[in-house]
Amino acid sequence: MKTFYASITAAIAFAFAAPAQAVPTPYAYPGIESSVQYDFFAAATGEVLAYFVGSDADYTTRIALLVNGVDTGIHGLDNQTSVYGQMLNFGSVNANDRLVFKLINVNSPTVGPFYSDKTLNADGRNHIYAAQYGGDSAIPAGFAVGFEDLPNGGDFDYNDENFVFVNVARAPSDVPEPASIALLLAGAAGFGVSRRAKRAGTK
Numbered sequence: 351m352k353t354f355y356a357s358i359t360a361a362i363a364f365a366f367a368a369p370a371q372a373v374p375t376p377y378a379y380p381g382i383e384s385s386v387q388y389d390f391f392a393a394a395t396g397e398v399l400a401y402f403v404g405s406d407a408d409y410t411t412r413i414a415l416l417v418n419g420v421d422t423g424i425h426g427l428d429n430q431t432s433v434y435g436q437m438l439n440f441g442s443v444n445a446n447d448r449l450v451f452k453l454i455n456v457n458s459p460t461v462g463p464f465y466s467d468k469t470l471n472a473d474g475r476n477h478i479y480a481a482q483y484g485g486d487s488a489i490p491a492g493f494a495v496g497f498e499d500l501p502n503g504g505d506f507d508y509n510d511e512n513f514v515f516v517n518v519a520r521a522p523s524d525v526p527e528p529a530s531i532a533l534l535l536a537g538a539a540g541f542g543v544s545r546r547a548k549r550a551g552t553k
Contacts, residue, residue: 375481375482375483375494376496376509377479377496377506377507377508377509379506380505380506380507380508381505381506381507382506383475383476383503383506384476384478384479384506384508385476386476386479386480387467387468387469387476388466388467388468388476388478388480388520389448389467389520389521390448390449390450390451390466390480390493390515390518390519390520390521391446391447391448391449391518391519391520391521392417392443392444392445392446392447392449392517392518392519393445393517393518393519394445394517395442395443395444395445396442396443396517397439397440397441397442397443397517398415398439398440398441398443398449398515398516398517398518399437399438399439399440399490399492399515399516399517400413400415400426400427400437400438400440400513400514400515400516401435401436401437401438401488401489401490401492401513401514401515401516402427402429402432402433402434402435402436402437402438402512402513403434403489403494403512403513403514404434404509404512405429405430405510405511405512406509406510407429407499407510407511409429409455409456409457409458409461409499409510410428410429410430410455410456410457411428411429411453411454411455411456411462411497411499411510411511412425412426412427412428412429412453412454412456413425413426413427413438413451413452413453413454413511413513414451414452414453414454414463415440415449415450415451415452416449416450416451416452416465417440417443417447417448417449418447418448419448419450421452422440422441424438424439424440424441425454426438427513428456429511434488434489435488435489443517449466449515449518450465450466450467450470451465451466451478451495451513451515452464452465452466453465453477453497453499453511455499461499461500461501462499462501464477464478464497464498464499465477466478466480466495472501473501473502473503475498475502475503476503477497477498477499477503478495478496478497478498478508479495479496479508480493480494480495480496480520481493481494482494483514485514489514490514490516491516492514492515492516492517492518493514493515493518493519493520494512494513494514495512495513495514495515496508496509496510496511496512497510497511497512497513498510499511
């Protein structure tokens with residue numbers, strides 16, 4: 351009986367200590383720099399929230415936000431002390447405000463900062479990968495963003511620091527991901543075959 355109660359107690363403790371952590375979509379081409387120029391904006395008037403997902407980096411970093419080019423002054427979610435699902439509120443923004451995420455290196459200030467807009471990075475490299483995230487029991491749906499925290503992009507696996515941002519959308523002008531490009535090309539090829547078949551039928 352004691353063993354039974356011990357097992358139940360352990361199961362309950364595990365359930366509360368370890369919420370479901372569905373990992374945001376990993377980068378599909380590790381070792382290759384992402385070719386996407388990410389542009390983000392506020393999806394609606396309201397607060398922009400950041401949720402900590404995880405980190406495998408040795409550097410101590412914090413996340414920050416620029417709204418229409420101006421730093422909010424709110425920095426946080428230290429990657430060495432934050433826990434999964436911990437939230438940082440960047441405050442209110444207006445719909446369509448331009449948003450740029452900024453990764454600050456705390457213990458080596460000469461490294462970085464690195465921005466979601468690669469044109470702002472001193473090395474000119476893309477330090478983020480982003481994908482929509484459906485959410486889980488600890489983190490709501492939003493945009494999952496993975497950072498590279500080393501100069502020149504590091505190893506381009508985009509998992510040094512990971513966050514989910516809420517009330518964020520990508521600009522329609524963003525370059526499609528490789529999978530989207532492949533889909534477009536397949537559609538164009540199918541359209542071409544269809545047109546050739548129609549022409550052949552009219553001869």
